[in-house]
Amino acid sequence: MMGSSKKSKPENMGEAWMNILRYIKRYRYVFVIAVILSAIGSMLSLVGPYYLSDMTDAIEDGIHGNMDLDLIWGLAVTLLTIYAFSGIIQFVDNYLMATVSQRSAQMFRRDVSRKMDRIPVSYFDRSSKGDVMSRVTNDIDTLGTSMNQCIGSIVTALTTLFGSFIMMTFMNIHLTLLCICIAIVGFVVIKVVAKHTQRYFRSQQKNLGAMNGLVEEQYSGHMIVSSFGGQEDALKRFETINDELSVTSFRSQFLGSISTHLNGLISNVGYVLVCVTGAMMYIRGDISFGIIVAFMIYVKLFTGSFTQISSAVVSMQSVAAAAERVFVFLDYDEMSVRESTVEPATVTGRVEFKDVRFGYDEGKEIIHGFSAVVEPGQKVAIVGPTGAGKTTMMNLLMRFYDVDSGDITIDGISINDIDRSDIRSMFGMVLQDTWMLEGTLRENLVFNREGITDDDLDKVCYEVGLHHYITSLPDGYDTMMDDEDSLSVGQKQQITIARARIGKPSMIILDEATSSVDTLTEMEVQKAMDRMMEGRTSFVIAHRLSTILDADMILVMDHGDIVETGTHTELMERNGFYRNLFNSQFETTSEN
């Protein structure tokens, strides 16, 4: 298994389980019934040996001449009934438990994916994707597969433990004590062994991680490795880890099997001890032969339930730990929801920034009181060096993040009073992020819109210069875009632009939309984008200043501050930061 090095111990096992039970309250009754059934089922299987013992005694009496076939038949029928009945009960119990846990896992997965829509973008910016992934997949899988098993087995084990204890004391106290001793000794031995094998499992995890890292690095850097003849060096590194891994995987596998074998040994030793001691007691006339037969079964059940409880506790812990991680995610603070008061389609696009203050981290303000008015149809450009915080303004406008103080209004209405989905449907946007779906080209272009025909697609793809690429594809629009590497960044940007071009928004946001496209293609695409911006309020972030010379307002940002505002001509006249930025571009190109 690739098992993560995640903690397997919960913070608070009781609370985690209470949360689980509260969560699955829809299945509360089914759950309780299942628990009761498994208690009954295991009690029935305990009664079995008792009747079997009677039956053996009756047969043994028969050896000495007075075989009571009617009594034996009666006992046999009772036993068969008991076994059949307990089989049915176990089946119903397993069936219910399987249903409850699979349905709960389904509910968990569903809620987690819904939850993802309601938590702020900042969560995803801050936490690692691998972490969220493992909550959604591994942790929920653990819940789904282990929840029924561990509840079922803890109930069964406890019932068996107490039940067989009672049955045994009822039959013979000495043999019972013997069984208890065997079980305790066995339990202690297994615990001690398990403790010592723990570290080999940890080093196994570590080596697996190292192997994973090496393989990933070598495979993803394959081009360079083969061009630079790095294979031998890589093989040397690989061999070191492979040797280590081989040793630790042997150890952990072998030592892991010891405890299973010990279980068998303890149960066998118990069996033999019961036979021998029982035999001696039988000779002395203390017990009947049937009791030996019954104890032969009870000793197995009794020692078995001990180990079963300890392994059930371990899996209850891992279920609780998994549940804790899932609940932390499910309880994460959600974004506030507002009733909307605007109709997105009728927005004219007057945007006003009123003394906007914002910082990603508390106490580190990066927008210090920005104010500006954007009239409908104006083109606003945001420029500045990389990392100046240009994208922050877009994050605020789209309400990926909320302002700390001040306000942004659209047509005079505060964006805090507009539902997020309504704000977003006002904008058509092309993001720096050239994110692609794993699906066909068509799915990537059409995305969630409906009623888009091939003709619409042809038109848009022609505009953004994708038509040549599409004709080279084996299945046209239906070609799968699964291999990320087969597309250049420039082509991905073209697809992203085409995606935004389909649709009729009131305002436009372009965030470095053409940064990786060559200039000639950019000119082609620019026409499509100009058409898109016509008559619409638009916000453009660009590093090629030529594309924003005609902007109605240029916001110049540096180190998170808006340092200058104005049109191109105004800013050039001011002879400040913008002029410098503009000239640096001029300077360097002219040097060539």
Added chain:
Amino acid sequence: MILKYLNRKEWALIAVMAAFVSLQVWMDLEIPGYMSEITVLLGSGGSVEEIMGEGIGMILCSLGSVVCSLCAGGVAAYVAAGFAKTIRRKQFQQVQSFSPGEMGRFNTYSLITRSTNDITQVQMAVARTSQLVVKVPVMTYIALDKIAAGSWEWTSVTAIGILAIIIVQSFMLFYVIPRYRKVQKFTDSMNRVVRESMAGVRVIRAFNAESYQNRKADVANDELTENNLFASRLLAFTRPFNGVVQNMLTVIIYWLGATMIMAAASPEESLHTFSNMVVFSSYVLYVVSAFILLAHIAMGLPRAIVSAHRIEEILETEPSIVDGAGAEAEYTDVHISFRGVSFAYEGNNANTLSDIDLDIMRGETVGIIGQTGSGKTTLVNLIPRLFDATSGNITVNGADIRGYRLVDLRSRLGYATQKPVIFSGTLRYNITYGSEDRSDEEAFRAAEIAKLDKYLEENDGLDTVIQQKGANLSGGQKQRISIARVVCRKPEVYIFDDTFSALDFRTDVEVRKALRRETTGSTTIIVSQRIGTIMDADRIVVLSEGRIIDTGTHDELLSSCAMYREMYESQMSEVTSA
């Protein structure tokens, strides 16, 4: 089968393991025999000493059985670990010999899984299943042998019980295994949707496409749940069923025993039948559990078999690009030459490159320019034989590149790829990658040329630790390291594929100036979208839709090539309009 990769020593060890397993089973099955003796002793009034004697024999057998099974387990784990090591190594070497074409066919993510998870699956299967594969037949054989000594009534009842279990188990396997395959499939698609939704959170929200993504997740989730439910509900039936059959068999054997004892002629015979009855019922439990174990193998194996197939798929893929016989290089004026070269990617209808004819002279600097998707990168990828041309031929130093041994060919080239590749380790390791014999002075000089000297000063110099994938570096730093690596290699031919794009304007110019001094006299190929980067090359090649539409110097192209002029104007307009 993947097992062909086991060597002779491992097969010998497997034989040893089989011996241990057989011994263990034999000892396990001796135990009821002792029990029978004890029963007889009890019935015939044997002494405590006699019973103790049998009891000690029983305990010894039981201990011996555990020792044997530990040994068997140890040997199996040892063989499995060694086997995993061997195939992991084979697979790694195989992947190393792949060309980017094969890498793309499998895709990197899947190759990583195959080298890690799949091997672990196979290893587990070898360690666990190999024991069961020996154990089950041995168990069945010995136990059946013992049972055959019993009466025909017992044997036929047992046969019916086993038959019932076989039927139910096969029925279950037949329905459950395909479900588990589906579970795996839908788990994958569930994970894919979640990963996708996280990576694209901004785009999804910007398009209000949350419910679109949720619908996809729900489909996977529901399918996953239904298949899981089906499988686990079936299993809910089989487990109690096996238990019931086992228990019922015991009762019926006892009942039959009672009637047989009734019919017995003498008390000795009755006693004998009685002890046989107790022993026989233990054997029956053994046989039945052997068949249940068989079902366990059948449940566990499919997953391992799928993994094994995935591994074999790699081991059996012939690398499309293999060593040549070892051509002799000459000192020719034409350094690299393309003759009628066309290229199409596997599965694509259209050629990415068509009819390329190009001679690159020794010591010449050639710029290659063209729009996104015009085939620039593909063209330079052909030189180190990352891909082989579909038709036409390419020569380096007068010899066809397919005639060289790959190492010989590639050691002549210094290729800086579009996406910089950074290895975890020190900066020294990254710069001297592929030229490990360089001194620290040489490495430092290479860093200086790539304008990394300041970065080196601010950090721990060449000993600066680089994280995996260069997580602690900016895009520009990564590109500069990949430039330094090429410089450090001092190759015959330098190839830079858009290696300056993440550098800011000023650094770009500085790096290129230093590079020009360094590479004087060497053949240099520079791929770029920026005219500025290639305008002072000796010759510029303009590519469009996979064809060379013109070649010449900057000034020649300005007058002869409309497309070049257009590109120039579009890029210079940023300046002139000021």
